[in-house]
Amino acid sequence: MKDKTKRWYSLAPNSLVMGMILALVGGYLDAYTYITRDGVFATAQTGNTVLFAVRAASPEYDGALQNIPPFVAFIAGVLVAEHMKDRLDMHRRSVLALECVILFIVGWLPGSVPNMIITISVAFVSSLQIATFNKLGKWSYNSTITTGNLRTASSASYEAFANQNKEAMKKFISFSAIILSFIGGALIGTYFSTTLEYKAIWIASGIILVITILYHKTREQEGTDEPIEVKESP
Template identity: 35%
Template sequence: MEQVETRQMSESFRLGAVLALAGGFLDAYTYLVRGGVFANAQTGNIVLLGVRLMEGDWAGAGHYLVPILAFAAGVLTAELVHARCGRWERLHWRQLTVAAEMILLVAVALLPGWADSGANVLVSYVCAVQVQSFRKVAGSAFATTMCTGNLRSGTEALYRGWLTGEREDLRRAGRYYGIIVFFCAGAALGAWCSGAWGRRAVLAASLLLFAAFLLMFRRKNTCGGGESGIK
């Protein structure tokens, strides 16, 4: 009898696509509604931190240091939840992180315009929790809140597939590019919602995470293609 292996839905392309939608949405939201910043990736904040330090602008440096620290705190939180709750049977530890993200995004929606810095800190924290909790799609390393690594890995896989004719490399490239497309679609959705609803638009991202939360009650078979509930 053929042995059927299972893996958590947390590594499925379907869930990765939903999370990428949320990631792109949040980047568009913070840029358009919360002061023209990108809260998902911290490279820009680190560069601007260095610039402000060189200029002797300590207050400006602190403005960029806070979201960097919030991102680091989000990574630590995800690891702590994994360590403390990783053996829970009825609720997957990643579902706990997604539930926390949803709650924090509701809090972001309630913050007024003068608290944009606090909103960006919370979104940075949420994105860090997500990127640390969901690191693979179909066994390959992915990110759902930023695209640079996905673009590099996807192009590398495409080159290897074209050079060797290996179909798995081509499928892997397709998954990487697919996640990028969903991230872009999320940014477009975020731009539309931000224009229509302003600060409250982030609630739509919370709904996307709720969809991800529900998807994780299913388990995907790596052999045979079926799905069954999480045991």
């Protein structure tokens, strides 16, 4: 019983609980930037890339320039995450701490600050999270984008229900939980962004702070990414 309790309160890097909380934060940030920053989605770069191409091909091609900074910030976040992985023993906890601090600072910025600054900051934080926490057991997932997770859940559902595959059922349940957590985060983010406006991002920062405190370092010290709660069949 003691070991189970410890596992519940100690968040492991590849655990389902960790993935669900990070997905909740991802959905929250999307809702936050959309509501408080004129309909902008800063955590995913697919739409940003498409807008760049559309604007670059239009007569008002100068507008494409505003899509470049978030794109660069996202790349920078991935590079920083990789650098921290190479240089720091506890790189995952360090990434969480950096994410927490950046989101907290964003909450201090007044509404007069250009939307681009906020978009760049959230894009950077999002890429840090994606590059560092991208495994659910041995399965790849994304805590800020639902498209890939939805495809994985749909594929697993076929194997689970049509072929009665138990491992596929675990996969389907796990990815469904991630998707629902993202949706829940968006709902919560919508409520608080509407009521608290720019300061609402502090809630996301607080959630990341809790994750940082509860993060369980055992697997990271062992230098392995083996699954902790969700296991894939051989």
